[in-house]
Amino acid sequence: MSEIVLSAPAAGYxxxxxxxxxxxxxxxxxLVMMALFAPQIAPYDPMEIDLDARLAPxxxxxxxxxxxxxxDMASRLVWGTRASxxxxxxxxxxxxxxxxxxxxxxxxxxxxxxxxxxRVCEGFMTFPTFILALFLIGVLxxxxxxxxxxxxxxxxxxxxxxxxxxxxxxxxxxxxxxxxAAGGGRVKVFLRHIFxxxxxxxxILATLDLGHMLLHVSGLSFLGLGIQPPTPExxxxxxDARQQIWSNPELAIIPGAMIFxxxxxxxxxxxxxxxxxxxxxxxxx
Amino acid sequence: xxxxxxxxLLMLIPLMFFVSVVVFLVLRLSPNDPxxxxxxxxxxxxxxxxxxxARADLGLDRPLVTQYIDWxxxxxxxxxxxxxxxxxxxxxxxxxxxxxxxxxxxxxxxxTLAFSIPFGVLAAVNRGRLIDKLSRVLAYIGVSTPSxxxxxxxxxxxxxxxxxxxxxxxxxxxxxxxxACSVALMSLCINMRLTRGCMLEQLHARHVxxxxxxxxxxxxxxxxxxxxxxxxxxxxxxxMHVGEVLGGAVVAEVIFAWPGVGRYMISAISNRDFPVxxxxxxxxxxxxxxxxxxxxxxxxxxxxxxxxxxxxxxxx
Numbered sequence: 145m146s147e148i149v150l151s152a153p154a155a156g157y158x159x160x161x162x163x164x165x166x167x168x169x170x171x172x173x174x175l176v177m178m179a180l181f182a183p184q185i186a187p188y189d190p191m192e193i194d195l196d197a198r199l200a201p202x203x204x205x206x207x208x209x210x211x212x213x214x215x216d217m218a219s220r221l222v223w224g225t226r227a228s229x230x231x232x233x234x235x236x237x238x239x240x241x242x243x244x245x246x247x248x249x250x251x252x253x254x255x256x257x258x259x260x261x262x263r264v265c266e267g268f269m270t271f272p273t274f275i276l277a278l279f280l281i282g283v284l285x286x287x288x289x290x291x292x293x294x295x296x297x298x299x300x301x302x303x304x305x306x307x308x309x310x311x312x313x314x315x316x317x318x319x320x321x322x323x324x325a326a327g328g329g330r331v332k333v334f335l336r337h338i339f340x341x342x343x344x345x346x347x348i349l350a351t352l353d354l355g356h357m358l359l360h361v362s363g364l365s366f367l368g369l370g371i372q373p374p375t376p377e378x379x380x381x382x383x384d385a386r387q388q389i390w391s392n393p394e395l396a397i398i399p400g401a402m403i404f405x406x407x408x409x410x411x412x413x414x415x416x417x418x419x420x421x422x423x424x425x426x427x428x429x
Numbered sequence: 430x431x432x433x434x435x436x437x438l439l440m441l442i443p444l445m446f447f448v449s450v451v452v453f454l455v456l457r458l459s460p461n462d463p464x465x466x467x468x469x470x471x472x473x474x475x476x477x478x479x480x481x482x483a484r485a486d487l488g489l490d491r492p493l494v495t496q497y498i499d500w501x502x503x504x505x506x507x508x509x510x511x512x513x514x515x516x517x518x519x520x521x522x523x524x525x526x527x528x529x530x531x532x533x534x535x536x537x538x539x540x541t542l543a544f545s546i547p548f549g550v551l552a553a554v555n556r557g558r559l560i561d562k563l564s565r566v567l568a569y570i571g572v573s574t575p576s577x578x579x580x581x582x583x584x585x586x587x588x589x590x591x592x593x594x595x596x597x598x599x600x601x602x603x604x605x606x607x608x609a610c611s612v613a614l615m616s617l618c619i620n621m622r623l624t625r626g627c628m629l630e631q632l633h634a635r636h637v638x639x640x641x642x643x644x645x646x647x648x649x650x651x652x653x654x655x656x657x658x659x660x661x662x663x664x665x666x667x668x669m670h671v672g673e674v675l676g677g678a679v680v681a682e683v684i685f686a687w688p689g690v691g692r693y694m695i696s697a698i699s700n701r702d703f704p705v706x707x708x709x710x711x712x713x714x715x716x717x718x719x720x721x722x723x724x725x726x727x728x729x730x731x732x733x734x735x736x737x738x739x740x741x742x743x744x745x
Contacts, residue, residue, distance in 0.1 A: 263447075266444075267444070267447035267448070267451065268451075270444050270447065270448055270714060270717075270718060271448065271451075271710070271714050271717070272671075272672030272673070272675050272676055272713060272714065272717045273672065273676065274672075274673070274675075274676025274677070274679070275672075275675060275676055275679070275709075275710055275713045275714065275717075276710065276714075278676075278679065278694060278695075278698070278710075279452070279455070279706055279707075279709070279710040280455065281698065282694070282697065282698040282701075282703075282706045283455050283456050283459045283461065283703070283706065284459055284460075284461070285461065286698070286699075355572075355573060359575055362575055363575060363576070363577060363680055366575075366577045366680070367679075367680065367683060367695060368695075368699075369698065379575075379577075382577060382578060382581065385581075386684075389581060389584060389585065389589070390589055393581075393585040393589065396578070396581045396585075397578075397581070397582065397585070400575060400577075400578030400581065400582070401578075403575050403578060404573055404574055404575065404578065407572075407573040407574075407575070408569060408570075408573040411569060411572060411573050412569065415569070
């Protein structure tokens, strides 16, 4: 067994990893392009109802067919990319900002401030995340804004905790102490010597989580709590297709496949990154 | 051991206090007026006069602290008020649906455990071979599949095309298979990879090397020296999976028309039935917290070091 550990992983392993990285990069690139240029790419208005063309099969006119109201599926998918990815990126940025602010205050200030903030974080982590998100949406009302808010509120505590320990670790590095000894003010030392390190780590963390967040967003939209119809979003499209599941199952299969592909494309680089970054896991691999 | 259990039980008190404060404050500080939804659901036109009476009825005109103490005092006695819709005790209604949800959640956990641990162990023992690679691919697929999509795929395949399994409702064993599998897949895959990782870590530990030197057979090494130690992080993670499963169950209950608390919660959200939401979240969080407590105790049972930590106090 031990010789397997010492020898380098087989060459084939690396190429399959590279292939995975390249493919997911390609998928993410295409998705971002679809989201950015949705009006140019989509052949039809995604909300245009055409009752004469209800549930049309796949054809050159409607590449992926139409749904129960005659809306073009391909156009809805493209526009759905914009809604889903937009929400996910917004959530990631908001979580990073809140998590970073709270976590670095806690880690940098220490003492009583730190204790209070950490107790609050632990309190938030007591709730099962999806259940708390449901409750928050129930109280605040349905809609995409509240879905985004709910997911941010249920996830910031994890980020704050990680950033706190990161900042506490960086705070005692010799170069930071040296900067302090040289007469740097707290704010300046923080901005110049701690912030750049911590923010890059945080960005990696948030990237790893994008897939997970998309699953939350589309799940809540699927339950009818997110974007309200007729606006296209992948989760909403699956929900719309529920009535047609016996006759036109592809209406549910295709948007789901989009979610699946997107999450997969986010997860594969994340996983590889995690293996690379964490030497203890890399060792075990 | 007993000390540890008592200590953990005592820790529940501040935790549940915090939970109740959050649940209470979120509702009271939200822009929505409970009196408004109360009137709407009672079909009373919301005039100024009616709103004032409703506020007095619901106690909304008193200071926040008094309202909280009043609410919490009732909540401790498991009284969460009456539903705005049905006018009956919220607790009693949720308790009526709870067994169905617990049934679904336990089957899900059972599936998760029954598949993740053996496959994780197999993948670790056959590291780098075909079965390990397959488990890696399966894990990628599993954590990327939205549970509601998986549910539809299963309905399309097993109910529509093959007609093997019923697609909705509550009944015999065949009814629970699809909902439970749709919820289980993600936890199953995460747990499988975790088991594999922990096994590998233990396989390279010195005591295992020593056992090999002594000539202990591979089977006995796995069973006696590796499995128990590597189960400790897995058991800890179980608590987390309970949270995921409770959340996933809500989605599955909606799709499969499963008469559980999650489906009731979703209808309460569209009705803006606030007492139901409050009771639901406290109930689910309570279950989650208790499960985490149980896994902590199980860990202490598996790992003598955890018992020591409990007696020495938190080591921060």
